Amino acid sequence: MKVIAWPAFKTRYKNPYNWLLYSQMGQQGVTVEEFSPLKLLRQHYDIFHLHWAAETIVRHPNPTLAFIRAKAMLALIDRVRHQGTRIIWTFHDKIPHIVLHPQIADWFQSELVSRVDAYISMCEAGKTLAEETFPSLKQRLNSVVPHGHYRGEYPNQVDKISARKTLDIPEKARTIVFLGHISPYKNVPHLIRTFGELDDADLVLVVAGTPDLPELKTEVFEAADGDFRVRLSMQYVPPDNVQFYLKSADLVVLPFQEILNSGSAILALSFDCPILVPHKGALGELQALVGEAWVKTYSDELTSDILREGLDWAVHTPRANQAPLEMLDWSVLSQKTVQLYRAVFQ
Template structure:
């Protein structure tokens, strides 16, 4: 399907400026797969302030808007001015903004001026993309494009068999992700309740305090080990493969790429019960997603391990609604709807 824009006698594919910069090996596979899927239907331009303020594009697709504002304090004023100039340019040239709702709000706190600028961007947004069907729709238009799977991305990588008793947390270690709660719960897990249990933490801590918390747990209990750094995809496939259960005790959870990655490698996950997680469990199979209520504790971990071992499950999670070819076409339709300004929910 060719995405075309006609201006006078000129016909050309639409150009979508993404709010992310050119991707490296260390970047999020979700973003890379979105760019590849979209590129089948439209021209993709990666973000720079020069392109944003002076380049030619038909749609601005924003993923995590706060990342366009975060800068060292000495240059924060300039960053805010550039962001405001971008909003003004999209308004003057009538370039629609499409926004993917990865989160309802930034996970780390934002100052008053940052919140004001983000609200201005919200007012310029002509299409909201939600990654699950339970997030509230927003005017003037909302389209649901489910977060795609990672099966194809990791298909060529070696995935070892699971080790009985191994619990795994992986991903960036940030305050809202509840890694401290996981450590405290595991340290309180009596060996008699789960004789073969061990906990593996893989990821880069965002603060020194979090790094010290994990290091102290490793020193206090030989059952706890950690790799506190960014790891490449091949190493990540090894770490996930060795897990009997992946534990993601996020205090805020709307759309988790980590959960979909674990499921893509056929590893069950333990996550807090909320509407998005219940919907995902119903979709992929309740035998793949284990939900807990309230605060994570040692009993929850022990019970989850028991359920993993005693529950029959399908050979793989059901990802029939999460193919990337479908996501690429739906993004294209979202861009066209934003350009045409249809005031309806899709």
């Protein structure tokens, strides 16, 4: 079987998700190539698998060019479907997080859904949301394929003491970490303000990642308001440095306002960090999968009481040395994906 995917491998150092998924498929007799329009036109592929299509297609700042790009992609999909290529779409989010032209994105996503032969959701909540948003998907083949782990993809050679030494965190400080791209929906300023309500001098909050917008960066610094316990690193964290932040943590907190699937939660668990997250989207299912010793959820908005209780839970709850992530192994998940590929030809 021959597959072309967008993206397939090129985002490995930004987000290894696709690379990890597709690099396993060769063992199952499946060849996967990176998408390009010319390649798709000149060669025959059994499957065209798309991710985050609306975000990527309509990202051009000029709305007219964004619309032309969208129309061109739909025309390309129509042509290869006529030639027998099956279209698979992975539903990551109801609404793309960053879209320059929402109306064009909504129109394009709706048109794309009308052309898919099957779709993948990453959790049962995602499947429900996808079919509520696009009722025609109820008539399509589908599979729930969870987000896989990142264990082994990032360097992980340091212990907690040396990680904290690198980041200048006191060895005995109780440390909360937020690591990841800082977007409005991730609610980072609220996390900092909530942390500020805790009066323990031996606490440290580390926030590391690139803000989406300059005004968001300003809001983060204003929320910290000179609190010496808050350590801010408002820049891209290279893959080699991820280990220092996550190995220094007693608890990773991800205070999302809205979320369906979270690579940040999976990344933290891949470094065997307990996480505190809202009971939204896939996160309740993640708790059921890996256990309440590793994932603590809360309802409504994060408060200082929830944060304090979460930190006590992280420090005092007995747990194994490693989070149980076997069901999130990429060999298992790529096999489930290939099973759906084959099903669309039956």
